[in-house]
Amino acid sequence: MHAFNLQPKTISVAERLADLAVDALIDEADLSPKPALVDRRGNGAHTDLHLGLMHASALSLWPAFKEMAETAIECGEVGLPLREALGRIGREGEQAMLATTHGVNTHRGAIWALGLLVAAAALEPESSGASAVTLRAARLALLDDRYAPRPLSHGAQVAQRYGARGAREEAQLGFPAVLQRALPQLKRSRSLGHGEQNARLDALLAIMTRLADTCVLYRAGEQGLHTMQSGAQAVLDAGGSASLAGRRRLHELDQQLIALNASPGGAADLLAACLFIDRIESGAGVTQGVC
Numbered sequence: 001m002h003a004f005n006l007q008p009k010t011i012s013v014a015e016r017l018a019d020l021a022v023d024a025l026i027d028e029a030d031l032s033p034k035p036a037l038v039d040r041r042g043n044g045a046h047t048d049l050h051l052g053l054m055h056a057s058a059l060s061l062w063p064a065f066k067e068m069a070e071t072a073i074e075c076g077e078v079g080l081p082l083r084e085a086l087g088r089i090g091r092e093g094e095q096a097m098l099a100t101t102h103g104v105n106t107h108r109g110a111i112w113a114l115g116l117l118v119a120a121a122a123l124e125p126e127s128s129g130a131s132a133v134t135l136r137a138a139r140l141a142l143l144d145d146r147y148a149p150r151p152l153s154h155g156a157q158v159a160q161r162y163g164a165r166g167a168r169e170e171a172q173l174g175f176p177a178v179l180q181r182a183l184p185q186l187k188r189s190r191s192l193g194h195g196e197q198n199a200r201l202d203a204l205l206a207i208m209t210r211l212a213d214t215c216v217l218y219r220a221g222e223q224g225l226h227t228m229q230s231g232a233q234a235v236l237d238a239g240g241s242a243s244l245a246g247r248r249r250l251h252e253l254d255q256q257l258i259a260l261n262a263s264p265g266g267a268a269d270l271l272a273a274c275l276f277i278d279r280i281e282s283g284a285g286v287t288q289g290v291c
Ligand SMILES: CC(C)(COP(=O)(O)OP(=O)(O)OC[C@H]1O[C@@H](n2cnc3c(N)ncnc32)[C@H](O[C@H]2O[C@H](COP(=O)(O)OP(=O)(O)OP(=O)(O)O)[C@@H](O)[C@H]2O)[C@@H]1O)[C@@H](O)C(=O)NCCC(=O)NCCS
Pocket: 048, 086, 087, 088, 090, 091, 105, 106, 107, 108, 109, 110, 111, 112, 113, 114, 115, 116, 145, 148, 153, 154, 155, 156, 165, 166, 167, 168, 170, 211, 212, 213, 214, 215, 218, 219, 265, 266, 267, 269, 270
């Protein structure tokens, strides 16, 4: 009997998509230095989060992502049965996350975004281009889940106060922050030879330049949102994360957002969504199923 089995292991499409979603969350958490977010350096603007908790939270979501993909494959089409099953699995995923983090909300927005994208990718693994996947995800997000509770979430409070519709609208519009800003910036920075970590930071900043992040609005109001958007633009204008001037601006932005208690958690979730789409688009084995 051998201790290791070195034969290639065949895994299902659903397992592969769940792997890619969790990888995207871990890569987002590890990326450093992110302004006011949890990363390898510290806890940013958060008192109740740390990197180990972000990793544990990401891993706790693997079964939910796998079940979402399996359910999409079973249903076979965008429709109410799939939308309502995803809602149930998403809510169960949130419970698994909260049990792991002892009640801290680490990835609620990410479960929503990545859950929709995982299901959208599973529906048609051969059609894994960014536009096609985000369009299917948007069609799912536009369907109304009759069983969804309507809690007075932070996002709902921000919607009442500022009219920002946050995570729901972003998905219903087909993830414009990812499709129009993050992915093009990621590719631009890579092609300029800026290095993978800098390219990912630049993609995050590109999201932050325009996003109405309800996490920032809830914690720091319109002043926080303006600081986030204009500060992120200033880093990119100064040459991005790979340049010395850009790095200085990034450091200033980090300090300013922490002083305002403004954490761009929604932007972080959308970076994870961008990294997920980037991987499936580049054919990271969704249809191969071998690791
Ligand atoms: C549709 C839902 C997303 C619910 O949305 P809603 O806006 O009502 O709810 P929130 O609880 O506020 O969650 C939304 C989270 O989405 C992220 N986000 C914010 N802005 C945007 C945006 N413009 N685009 C995309 N995503 C956005 C953000 O998540 C991150 O922040 C979280 C921390 O936030 P918060 O809890 O406010 O925490 P703190 O400020 O730290 O609070 P304190 O500790 O200080 O008290 C963190 O989790 C990040 O992920 C928003 O928070 C959806 O959740 C829903 O309906 N789910 C039901 C299940 C379902 O249907 N699933 C089906 C498909 S899978």
